[in-house]
């Protein structure tokens with residue numbers, strides 16, 4: 001999609017990190033914005049520094065709620081008449097070995113990371129299709145959606161599902177003859193607040209993996225070492241929308257890990273790479 005000025009972007013998880021930078025990048029393109037998150041103060045902190053003249057609506061919205069995302073779509077279409085870029089970006093992480101991940105870890109992580117994207121697709125895509133304009137659905141997965149990462153079973157499962165869902169969505173849109181496009185964003189570690197994502201964890205899902213601490217520490221260290229910023233990820237995402245590149249891999253080393261995994265799957269290479277965090281690229 002080449003021309004973004006005056007078009008409408010909806011961004012979930014816009015109160016922090018990658019979502020905040022996507023909001024700034026879309027504003028810089030002259031887009032109208034609907035910014036959604038559970039964190040109302042964080043939404044204000046995203047919106048307030050934006051230059052005057054940008055049309056911005058903020059909405060408190062839990063993406064794991066079917067009804068809340070439906071209300072978000074109602075707001076966006078009522079305010080702006082259409083949506084051209086839908087960023088299903090909100091996400092959370094719960095770390096630790098698969099065997100000690102709690103039922104609440106699974107419910108929370110799959111509810112936000114996977115069903116949040118599903119809810120966005122269900123509430124927005126039919127209306128975007130009916131409008132008939134060009135547009136993109138941009139789903140934030142992760143390098144952890146393309147590879148396997150120790151200490152990250154629930155997170156990886158949710159992100160692999162988002163990659164598969166995005167691939168299916170593209171095929172479904174093509175089959176339906178829709179001009180809508182899809183991108184799936186797969187960053188490795190980027191310094192954001194995701195390692196503290198339990199700050200917004202619902203009380204009824206509070207029981208967390210008792211063995212998460214060492215993995216949390218490794219993610220923090222990996223984020224500090226990351227050479228790719230959330231702003232870099234946002235600008236690469238805008239470029240990928242412009243160029244219509246489906247897979248967005250901001251960290252080049254992730255390509256090697258994907259290649260290695262696919263070689264293992266097809267039996268082309270008989271070794272195994274068990275480590276790395278959130279698709280960490282500390283190994284070449």
Ligand SMILES: NC(=O)c1ccc[n+]([C@@H]2O[C@H](COP(=O)([O-])OP(=O)(O)OC[C@H]3O[C@@H](n4cnc5c(N)ncnc54)[C@H](O)[C@@H]3O)[C@@H](O)[C@H]2O)c1
Pocket residue numbers: 012013014015016017018019036037038039042061062063064089090091092112140141142143144186187188189190191192193194195196197200278
């Ligand atoms: N930071 C990384 O290293 C990294 C790497 C790969 C993928 N990602 C993905 O990027 C996306 C953005 O994460 P980030 O790194 O910017 O983290 P972040 O914690 O800085 O931002 C995530 C935002 O999502 C919001 N959120 C959490 N639960 C929500 C819910 N139920 N409904 C609505 N909003 C909710 C949070 O309030 C926060 O503002 C996530 O999907 C994450 O999985 C991050």
